[in-house]
Every structure is written in C-alpha cells, then in structure tokens.
Amino acid sequence: MSARNPGTDFDLEWLSKVRVNTQAVLKRAQHIQGLKLPKKQWQTAWLLKAASCIDLTTLAGDDTPSNVHRLCVKAIQPVRYDLLRRMDMHDKGLTTAAVCVYPSRVADAVRSLKAANSCLPVASVATGFPAGQTPLETRLQEVRMAVRDGATEIDIVINRTLALTGQWEVMYREIVQFREACGDAHMKTILATGDLGTFTNIYKASMVAMMAGSDFIKTSTGKEAINATYPVAIVMVRAIRDYFLRTGHKVGFKPAGGIRTAQEALVWLTLIKEELGNDWLHPHLFRLGASSLLADIERQVYHHVTGQYAAYHEQPMA
Ligand SMILES: O=C[C@H](O)COP(=O)(O)O
Structure with missing residues (x-):
C-alpha cells in the first residue's frame, strides 16, 4: 500500500x-477505448500485472469459511x-x-492465510455495504x-443521500470518522458512482473522500445497476491527479463491479497508464x-503460453 494520505x-x-x-469526459473515454492494446508478445506480462492488482472478492449471502478458504488459496x-x-x-511470488470479504468473514480469511503462511492483506467491506443505509454508529x-x-484494508461506502442532497461537509466529517475508526488499516472509499447522477457529483465525491483521508477511491460495489465505467474512471482519476497537484499525496484508484474479462483488464491498465502514468500501475496505487x-x-x-485453448474440463477455475 502507498504512504497514508x-x-x-x-x-x-x-x-x-x-x-x-x-x-x-465522454470524448476522452472513447479515445482510451479506441487505443491499441499492448502488442501480443507483451500481453501475458500485462495480464500477470493485472492479476497482481486484483482484490479477489467474494461478497455473497452464501459465503462460508470453505469458500473464503478457496478464495484465499486462489489469491496466493x-x-x-x-x-x-x-x-x-x-519464483516471482505472484x-x-x-x-x-464481508466483515463477518474477515476472521475466516485471516485464519486461512495464516495457515498458508501468507501475509496477503485482507480487505473488508464495511459501513453498511452496499447501500450504506444504517446509522452512523453501526457503520x-x-x-x-x-x-x-x-x-x-477497509472498503467503506459513502452515504449517497448526503451526496445527492449536496451535504458535502457532512459527508467529509463522516469519512473522517471512518478514517479514525480504521486506525492503521488503509481505507478505500467506494463512491457507488452509478448512484451519483452526474459527473460533477462524482468529481466532488472523489475530492471530498480524498480530503477526508481516503487512501484509495473506488468506483462501485458491484451491487449497483451501473458499476465501473470508463467515463466515470476518467472523472475519478482526474480528481486523483488534481488532488496530487494540490497536496503532493498520491491516492490510489480501484475500479470494481462487473469487470469480468482479460480484455477489459488490459483497457483498465491502459487507462491508468495514459491518465496517471506508470507510478500508478502497481498494487499500492x-x-x-x-x-x-x-x-x-x-x-x-494459458492460451498465450501454450498456443491452445484449454479443453473445457481443463479450464482453470477461479
Ligand atoms: O469490489 C468488488 C465487487 O463487489 C466485485 O464485483 P463483481 O462481482 O461484479 O466482480
């Protein structure tokens, strides 16, 4: 993780x-999507880079210690x-x-990783994920x-009601309190951008989250109808750039929700490289x-390395 903000x-x-x-914003997003992806011979390296940047997630109602354990084995x-x-x-330790995971499954994940001698971080969603509609003290x-x-690492969700009613200072004070509750844990702030209505709201929410000390800003929860989109990302990464220019602090970016294909992962890496530069192309940012x-x-x-498509029964399982 990066130095604390x-x-x-x-x-x-x-x-x-x-x-x-x-x-x-729309024009720039279209331009990024139209850019050529890395050459075939570099794509495997880019895909391994993408794998090293994944927060491997399970956020399901039927999560159990067993499937959390399988998730940890896969993450290692x-x-x-x-x-x-x-x-x-x-031997590169990928x-x-x-x-x-959900807060109730953190102990399971910590146990599984400890048993495997791994110091991989456990991130927990919190603050009434995904809707954030519980009392502040509960969150x-x-x-x-x-x-x-x-x-x-704690992935908090913002109170969308405050954003939609323009109560930015109240949102700032809530996030400052979440930050304090995180202690030494790094805080990623989920803006739930699909709920925010306008790009201006998304920019303001990004800036408020960073002013309040977020170490990362994150697009969405995966549970809204609209999740990580490239135009939204342009707005957020430009807020990250502006915040860096104002304060000298580098805040990380996490697109999340609905990202399913290797091709999309390559576009996300390209977008970050184009908009924020190579410094941000690491898991700490x-x-x-x-x-x-x-x-x-x-x-x-598998396809790039072997030149073959895996037979169905051999296909790697997540
Ligand atoms: O932050 C993580 C998201 O909830 C994952 O969403 P996904 O299941 O659409 O990949």
Whole structure:
C-alpha cells in the first residue's frame, strides 16, 4: 500500500465552483477505448500485472469459511504453477493484491492465510455495504469490528443521500470518522458512482473522500445497476491527479463491479497508464475489484503460453 494520505481541510468554497465538462469526459473515454492494446508478445506480462492488482472478492449471502478458504488459496496462487514455470515466473511470488470479504468473514480469511503462511492483506467491506443505509454508529462499529478481526484494508461506502442532497461537509466529517475508526488499516472509499447522477457529483465525491483521508477511491460495489465505467474512471482519476497537484499525496484508484474479462483488464491498465502514468500501475496505487476476472485472465495466459485453448474440463477455475 502507498504512504497514508493524511487528508486536508474541507474546502467548500473551491468545491462549490467545480463543474465537469461531460462532453470532454465522454470524448476522452472513447479515445482510451479506441487505443491499441499492448502488442501480443507483451500481453501475458500485462495480464500477470493485472492479476497482481486484483482484490479477489467474494461478497455473497452464501459465503462460508470453505469458500473464503478457496478464495484465499486462489489469491496466493492466482495462475497455475506449471504456466508460471514455462514463463520463468514461478519464483516471482505472484499473488493477487488482497482478498476482499464481508466483515463477518474477515476472521475466516485471516485464519486461512495464516495457515498458508501468507501475509496477503485482507480487505473488508464495511459501513453498511452496499447501500450504506444504517446509522452512523453501526457503520463505525462495523469498521472497528473488521479491524479487530484482522482486516488491514477497509472498503467503506459513502452515504449517497448526503451526496445527492449536496451535504458535502457532512459527508467529509463522516469519512473522517471512518478514517479514525480504521486506525492503521488503509481505507478505500467506494463512491457507488452509478448512484451519483452526474459527473460533477462524482468529481466532488472523489475530492471530498480524498480530503477526508481516503487512501484509495473506488468506483462501485458491484451491487449497483451501473458499476465501473470508463467515463466515470476518467472523472475519478482526474480528481486523483488534481488532488496530487494540490497536496503532493498520491491516492490510489480501484475500479470494481462487473469487470469480468482479460480484455477489459488490459483497457483498465491502459487507462491508468495514459491518465496517471506508470507510478500508478502497481498494487499500492491501483486495484481491480473483481470476483470472476481472474478466471478469464488465467484462460488467456494459458492460451498465450501454450498456443491452445484449454479443453473445457481443463479450464482453470477461479
Ligand atoms: O469490489 C468488488 C465487487 O463487489 C466485485 O464485483 P463483481 O462481482 O461484479 O466482480
């Protein structure tokens, strides 16, 4: 993870003047999607980079210690050993960036990783994920519980009601409290951008989250109708860039929700490289939140390495 973002004072006067140019954002997003992907011979390396940036996620009502354990095993060895050996990558310690679970499953994930001698971080969603519609004290308590159980990264959700009614300063103060409750754990702030209505709201929510000390800003929960989209990403990464220019602090970016294919992972990496530069192309500043992306990445790596498509029964399972 990157150095902690200490946050800054809330600057309402500046924030109230912000207007995002929708057409310019859409044009830029279209341009990025049209860019050529890395050449075939580089794609495997890019896909392994993408795998190393995944927060491997299970956020389901039927999660159990067993499926959380399987998730941890997969996170520790995201790509088959024989494939890595053929690429001379078997001793590079490739893992995903973290596992991401509900607060009640944090202890299971910590136990599984400890048993495997792995120090992979456990990220927990919190603050009434996905809707954030529980009382503030309950949301704070949830953060403290996840930290107590061993989560070292907390993915909080913002209170969308506050964003939609323009109560930015109240949102800032809530996030500052979440930050305090996180203690030493890094905080990723989920904006649930599909619920925010306008690009201007998304920019303002990004900036408020960073001013309040978020270490990452994250697009969505995976549970809204509209999740991670490229135009939304352009708005958020430009807010990250502006925040860096104002304060000197690098805040990370995590698109999440609905990212399923290796091809999409390549576009996300390209977008980050184009908009923020190579400094952000590392797990301490870039994460892909995904529950099923890894399966397609492994399928594509298998294809690139062997020149074959795996027979159905041999296809790597996530
Ligand atoms: O942050 C993680 C998301 O909830 C994962 O969403 P997904 O299941 O659409 O990949």
